[in-house]
Amino acid sequence: MLMKKKIIYISILLLIISSFSFAQGGSIYSRYGIGDIIHSYSARRMGFGNLGSAVIDKDYVDGYNPASWSSLYFTRFSLSAKMLAANYSDNSIDVTHTKIIFSGFTFGFPIQRDYGISAALGLIPISNLRYNIKKIIQSPILGDFSENFEGKGSLSKVFLGFSFRVPTQTSLGATFEYYTGTNNYYSSQDFSDNPDFRDISYQTTYKYHGVGTTLSLITGNVLDLFSNNNNSQLRFSFLTNLVSELGTDTSIIAKTSIGEIEKLNGETTTILPNRYTLGASFAWNKKYLLMFDYLYQPFSKYQFNGKYDNHLKDLVKLSVGFEYKDKSYGIHATNFERMSLRLGVSYEETQYTFNGININQYSVHAGIAFPFSDVNYIDFSLAAGVRGTTDANLIQEKFISATFTLTLAELWFVRPDR
DSSP: OHHHHHHHHHHHHHHHHHHTOEEOOOOGGGGSTTOEEOOOOSHHHHHHTSOOTTOOOTTOOOSSOGGGGGGOOSEEEEEEEEEEEEEEEOSSOEEEEEEEEEEEEEEEEEEEGGGTEEEEEEEEEEEEEEEEEEEEEEETTTEEEEEEEEEEEEEEEEEEEEEEEOTTSOEEEEEEEEEEEEEEEEEEEEOTTOTTSOOEEEEEEEEEEEEEEEEEEEOOOGGGGTOOOTTEEEEEEEEEEEEOOEEEEEEEEEEETTEEEEEEEEEEEEEOOOEEEEEEEEEETTTEEEEEEEEEEEGGGOEETTEEOTTBOEEEEEEEEEEEOOOSSGGGOOTTTTOEEEEEEEEEEEEEEETTEEEEEEEEEEEEEEESSSSOEEEEEEEEEEEEOSGGGOOEEEEEEEEEEEEEEEOOSOOOOO
């Protein structure tokens, strides 16, 4: 009965969050490639600085590193939503936009706890496309008219994966992934002030589909090689995300004020480069956890329809995170004593480049976890940062984002004593 109530609550929450899945404005840089890359969907990992690949935690199931599931004890379900407020400015304009989006869910459960065998599935975002630009053109021949450019869309993946633990206490994980999403690009010219010309608009649509896999490992406690010290743990991680070619259905529609004048359909391929992550975590005194991550994805190899994009380069991201969580209280700890506090900083050389100027991002992160029962959590995180520059008429973005994640647990698959 309790599990049925939880499922009802989750369904209601999904409907509520879906009703708030709207967005306004966005980054002009997202028009290149597949859009802005989303490194983290959960509040927990955002509080670390968006990565945290070398962390094994029995209280969470995360879609980023499948090797981290090897200590799951309860069946867990998590659901996330994100709010973003950003200011975009160059040498002449200054605008602010906000958006609230459903950010993904995961479901995981242990199969054989002694060997760290667990399974998980979920839906998480990979990239986001969102921009809206309007220009007023003053022409001595055509008169005053407006040009509008807009992009909307996203790429997500559905995954199913497993983890297990080998005798060295190293955790291994793998997922099978299906990628799907649609990006829409709109452009138009509005001659409403000049009846001698007709308005014209173009809509280009790319529908993506393809498969991929993630392979990962998190080592056992490296310090055990030197001494049997239970107060400290040092782990390393490696993760690679491999994506096959994404089939891309294309559609181009041209319209004027009197109706559709042309429609073209076709199919091509999008080559999304593989992603690699190296990480480390150091825990001590059953309270403190320090993390470091390095992510690399060579977008210089990105191709659409067999062509490279001169505005894309290799993506590099560095993050350092810290968590305070006192695990020494045991099962009799109060909710306040089980709270977690997180801090993080990150530096990202994004995949965007224009005329030799790279678009880099600096951000700071903070997060907190509120337990509302022995095994259920509400995580909340904040991030603030700056991306880009106003040099050479480029756009600088200043943003604040907040992520909320609800994690519920239930004890399943327990063999009764005989």
